[in-house]
């Protein structure tokens with residue numbers, strides 16, 4: 001199964017048992033991927049068709065071509081790879097990381113002329129915002145969007161703010177926006193005194209918004225666009241009650257909430273979610289505990305509250321990687337995050353048993369859009385002097401989004417529970 005918006009195909013049951021050496025590769029059918037949001041809304045964070053004259057995926061020379069182009073570009077190019085990328089792409093990354101680490105690395109490499117971002121559109125936008133004007137950010141496939149980011153459009157967010165103004169609470173509301181959002185919504189966040197967060201620092205961002213004590217603070221938070229990360233952090237890390245949170249549905253008048261609900265809530269959660277992490281259910285946890293005796297369940301905080309409550313460990317992709325690396329040989333782990341990362345962890349740790357949390361496999365379809373043909377095409381184009389698929393953010397949006405991103409980067413390091 002590939003998930004992210006409407007794109008899906010079935011691959012059958014997948015499970016890696018690195019310890020026993022059984023490793024069944026998923027067999028995707030040749031069905032075409034549906035492009036996320038294609039033609040639906042040009043203003044929001046979503047991909048469009050990729051116009052490139054791509055090499056054939058069957059070209060046996062693809063790895064050598066990518067290596068040649070990479071070598072020819074030398075220090076002019078810096079390749080960032082998110083942990084959910086395919087191995088065929090990750091092998092060419094100068095650095096791999098979660099969205100927090102990659103945003104820091106993009107900002108820390110002012111000498112590279114080209115940043116090739118192997119990730120999704122909102123990450124490339126953030127890199128463009130954080131890098132110098134003369135640096136050019138390239139997304140090898142423009143169709144690599146994010147269905148969660150697509151769940152919040154700037155017009156809807158502005159309407160939400162008007163609803164908060166009408167309820168008399170906008171002046172005490174701090175927007176905290178997950179990295180997985182369009183540059184326009186990051187800019188909205190900057191203009192309204194808020195900060196960006198990632199899954200590595202969501203707790204610290206909320207503490208900042210509530211002036212370090214939500215119980216004495218008069219503030220409330222509008223958390224965009226992932227309701228699960230917002231709820232998990234507020235309830236599990238800050239100690240709020242579930243009733244302190246309400247969900248604002250952008251498709252309903254006043255978000256489907258009464259004025260009183262907006263006035264009493266401490267966390268106003270945007271109705272958005274990740275289509276990959278949203279697939280895990282509490283019964284996945286029960287079933288894996290039956291299937292794999294003694295297993296430790298580790299999940300990403302984009303999973304639902306019910307799943308996170310049943311898990312043993314919760315953390316960002318960086319935390320999942322570090323926890324499994326530090327675990328004792330012979331231990332068993334069920335991992336609730338994107339499948340490319342789980343497969344890689346299983347291969348990297350043959351002394352541990354690593355299984356996917358769900359019985360049905362699920363890649364992030366848009367992360368998977370970045371493949372070797374797209375990487376080869378974008379690198380060879382750069383060698384020939386043509387910049388393809390450049391991601392640019394206009395200067396006003398960039399200014400205010402940078403204000404919100406800088407607030408995040410200025411927070412003390414990732415909090416222990418999420419790093």
Ligand code: 13P
Nearest residue numbers: 098099100198199316317
């Ligand atoms: P992190 O990279 O912050 O762990 O987020 C996971 C994700 O879903 C990225 O799209």
Ligand code: SF4
Nearest residue numbers: 146147148274276364
């Ligand atoms: Fe978006 Fe990440 Fe979920 Fe893919 S895994 S849909 S990029 S949040």
